[in-house]
Amino acid sequence: MRVLAMLAVLAGCGDNVDPTYEPWILEDLTPAQGLSIRTPEFAVPAGAEIQDCYFFAVPDLAGGADLMIDRVALALNAGSHHMNVFRVKTIVALDPAAGEPVDLGGVSGTVIRGADNIECWKSANWATWPLVSNSQQSTGDPIVDWNLPADVATRLVPGEMLMLQIHYVNGTDQVTPFVGRGGINFYRSADGDTQELGTLFATQQSIRVCRSNPKPSYSGACAMPAGTHTVAAANGHFHSRGERFRMFAWDGLSTTRPADAAMFYDSTNWEEPEMEIDLDVALPEAGGIWWTCDYQWSEPAGGCAAVDARDPQQANDCCYTFGPTVESSEHCNAFVYYYPKVGGDVTCF
Amino acid sequence: MLLGRAAVLVLLAGCPSNDDSDACDVDASTEMMLVYANQLGVTADFADGASLPLVAAPQGGHILLVAPAIRVAGSCSVQINAALRDPASGRVIGLEERPLMLVAHDGWARPPAAAGLSDLANVAVCPTSAVTTPIFDHPYQLELQILDADGHPVCERTAMVVPTCDDEYCRTDCGALP
Numbered sequence: 001m002r003v004l005a006m007l008a009v010l011a012g013c014g015d016n017v018d019p020t021y022e023p024w025i026l027e028d029l030t031p032a033q034g035l036s037i038r039t040p041e042f043a044v045p046a047g048a049e050i051q052d053c054y055f056f057a058v059p060d061l062a063g064g065a066d067l068m069i070d071r072v073a074l075a076l077n078a079g080s081h082h083m084n085v086f087r088v089k090t091i092v093a094l095d096p097a098a099g100e101p102v103d104l105g106g107v108s109g110t111v112i113r114g115a116d117n118i119e120c121w122k123s124a125n126w127a128t129w130p131l132v133s134n135s136q137q138s139t140g141d142p143i144v145d146w147n148l149p150a151d152v153a154t155r156l157v158p159g160e161m162l163m164l165q166i167h168y169v170n171g172t173d174q175v176t177p178f179v180g181r182g183g184i185n186f187y188r189s190a191d192g193d194t195q196e197l198g199t200l201f202a203t204q205q206s207i208r209v210c211r212s213n214p215k216p217s218y219s220g221a222c223a224m225p226a227g228t229h230t231v232a233a234a235n236g237h238f239h240s241r242g243e244r245f246r247m248f249a250w251d252g253l254s255t256t257r258p259a260d261a262a263m264f265y266d267s268t269n270w271e272e273p274e275m276e277i278d279l280d281v282a283l284p285e286a287g288g289i290w291w292t293c294d295y296q297w298s299e300p301a302g303g304c305a306a307v308d309a310r311d312p313q314q315a316n317d318c319c320y321t322f323g324p325t326v327e328s329s330e331h332c333n334a335f336v337y338y339y340p341k342v343g344g345d346v347t348c349f
Numbered sequence: 350m351l352l353g354r355a356a357v358l359v360l361l362a363g364c365p366s367n368d369d370s371d372a373c374d375v376d377a378s379t380e381m382m383l384v385y386a387n388q389l390g391v392t393a394d395f396a397d398g399a400s401l402p403l404v405a406a407p408q409g410g411h412i413l414l415v416a417p418a419i420r421v422a423g424s425c426s427v428q429i430n431a432a433l434r435d436p437a438s439g440r441v442i443g444l445e446e447r448p449l450m451l452v453a454h455d456g457w458a459r460p461p462a463a464a465g466l467s468d469l470a471n472v473a474v475c476p477t478s479a480v481t482t483p484i485f486d487h488p489y490q491l492e493l494q495i496l497d498a499d500g501h502p503v504c505e506r507t508a509m510v511v512p513t514c515d516d517e518y519c520r521t522d523c524g525a526l527p
Contacts, residue, residue: 127409204445205408206466213371213426217500219446221432223479252440252479255432255492257500286440288478313465321467322407346478348443349410 021178024075024142026185028105031061034069034187035156037164038105044079044168044176049325051167053120055088055096056109060158061188068153071187073145076138079176081167081326082237083136085184086129088161094125096161104164105183120165121324130345131199132162133184134335136235136273146277149232152339153193156186169326172301173240174271197232198341200224202291202348204332208311209241210319211304214297218332219257221250222348223288229338231281234265235273236291237333239326242270244294247334252287283338293332300328373425373451373458375495380420381506382457383493385413386464388515394418397508403475403485403519407466411475411484411522413512416449416468417493418459424452430494430502431470435480436509442489443474446496474512475523484523485514 029036037056044050061067076083088096098117099110114120132154135144148154156162168180202222209216236245247265248258264281267273283289297320300307304318306328311319323329386392387402395401403411415431432444447470451458460468470493475484491510494502514520 123408203408204447204471205406205412206471207447208467213448213450216448217428217446219430219444220473221441221444223440223442223477225478226481255430255441255444255494256502257446286438286479290444292446313467343478347410347476348473349406349408 018178023077023181024183026073026075026143026183029185029187034185035059035061035067035107036105036183036185037107038183039164039166039181040102041179041181044170044180046170049167049169049171049327050180051114051120051165051324053094053112053114054102054104054109054164054166055099056104056107056162058156058158058160058162059107064158067156067158067186068189068193069156069186070148070153070189070193071146072133072154073143073185074133074135075143075183076135077142077178077181078139079168079170079174079180080138080182081136081169081174082134083164083166083182084134085132086126086163086165087132088163089128089130092125093122094119123324126163127349129163131201131335134235135275136237137275139272144275144277146233148197149339151193152195152197152232153189154197167324171327173326195339196341198338198345200289200334200336200338200346202289202334204293205322205349207322207330207332208319209295209297209330210315210317211297212317215295217292217294219290219292220348221288221290222346223252224283224346225342226286227342228285229283229340231264231279231283231336231338233275233277233279233337235275235335236265236267237273237335238270238293238331239329240270241295241297241320241330242293243296244268245273246292247336248290249281249283250288250290251284257292258290289334289336291334295330371426373419373421373427375419375421375504379504381504382418383506383508384416384418384460384469386460386469390464392460392462392464395508395510399508400511400513403512403514403523405519406471406473410473411519413472413474414464414466414469415472415491415493416460416470417495417506418457419451420456421458422453423458424450425458426450428496428500429470430496431472432492433472433474434490434492436488436490438480440479442477442479442484443472445470445472481525483525485512485520487511
């Protein structure tokens with residue numbers, strides 16, 4: 001792992017810089033090494049949740065050839081809820097061309113800020129956009145540095161549009177002590193990897209965590225394409241009512257939860273869910289994954305009004321329902337990285 | 350699209366009572382029907398061989414909305430498991446486990462007549478990597494289980510169903526994978 005030194009001194013941010021602020025540092029890659037993406041720093045005021053959608057085209061670094069990426073480093077300042085990178089496919093209402101120009105560390109792009117445009121918050125807009133990479137770790141070690149398994153690489157096509165979505169929270173459930181900022185290094189493979197990394201994104205869309213049913217559990221199963229596949233990395237995602245997130249290798253046939261021996265991911269950390277890298281989980285032939293989210297309802301710090309207001313059923317039962325805002329909604333999302341990729345990436349929702 | 354209300358009365362063997370006071374008191378004599386909802390949230394009972402509408406889900410994809418109706422007194426809750434299986438390969442195409450609140454109505458506990466998405470199981474079936482043929486207009490086996498407090502299935506009802514599409518978006522989303 002190549003985590004560079006953390007610097008205690010931040011230059012160029014004015015006189016009000018907290019002396020304890022320690023920004024992450026990723027090395028700047030040459031084109032021969034790969035692609036570096038850096039978001040600008042941005043303030044996250046107290047009480048705010050900020051979600052911004054940055055778009056950029058994969059630059060041509062290899063004379064028109066696809067870029068094979070066998071190492072990814074993702075870095076986040078403390079307070080981040082998530083940073084996800086997707087391949088832009090069908091454009092519904094979140095159009096990169098409608099964004100404001102932005103420099104992403106030497107790569108030109110555009111940004112659509114969620115504060116200005118609600119479409120950056122609406123997951124239906126990226127429903128058909130396959131996952132490339134993600135991180136939810138910003139406190140402690142703010143860098144996830146993943147060397148993909150031997151002979152495995154992520155394919156990036158020059159000119160293809162990617163979206164880097166970053167979400168910061170400075171509220172009751174999660175705190176951003178300094179400023180928001182994210183960055184990624186995609187390192188080019190130099191050893192002729194032959195297997196392509198695939199991604200699986202699965203979600204439970206219609207969850208409810210209610211006062212009257214305070215300990216609900218939701219599970220789903222997601223089938224892989226025919227053939228055998230190996231899980232190389234995974235992480236789960238829910239909000240502060242989430243108590244336990246589990247993923248299992250699943251045979252694709254059974255309708256009962258797999259035995260604990262088949263569990264490859266188990267997290268009770270909603271705020272900084274671990275990205276489990278270096279997994280080597282062989283899924284059953286024609287199988288897939290099973291995931292389970294367990295919740296414990298809790299009284300919202302600001303009362304139930306905001307939670308009740310967004311309940312599509314208007315049950316007035318202080319129900320947290322599916323949605324992106326950490327303080328007032330819930331998620332149950334599984335991110336899984338596997339190989340070899342056969343056909344397209346996998347989505348289950 | 351409403352199907353006729355076809356009672357599917359099934360004697361369920363071996364269903365234990367649940368200790369939770371809000372949980373449905375299901376036992377061996379409990380009668381069970383299968384219920385679906387359409388895109389508008391209108392619910393109806395269905396029987397073996399029924400056509401079920403594929404419903405566009407909020408974040409994308411298409412789901413089947415299904416739930417049990419059980420002959421018990423009063424409103425109560427159950428944990429259910431619902432799955433759609435390809436009878437040719439045996440593979441499960443979509444599966445979900447969730448808690449449901451069933452509402453008392455005419456001696457049954459069932460999803461409300463005007464249901465929200467979370468009033469029924471959301472069986473995500475499109476897109477899927479489990480089959481290479483279109484989902485719509487083909488028969489699949491629907492399996493619905495009531496689970497005990499430990500997550501073990503204690504009652505099960507199955508029916509062959511034919512998922513259907515009402516629009517081109519659905520037919521594209523639920524078509525054959527390349």
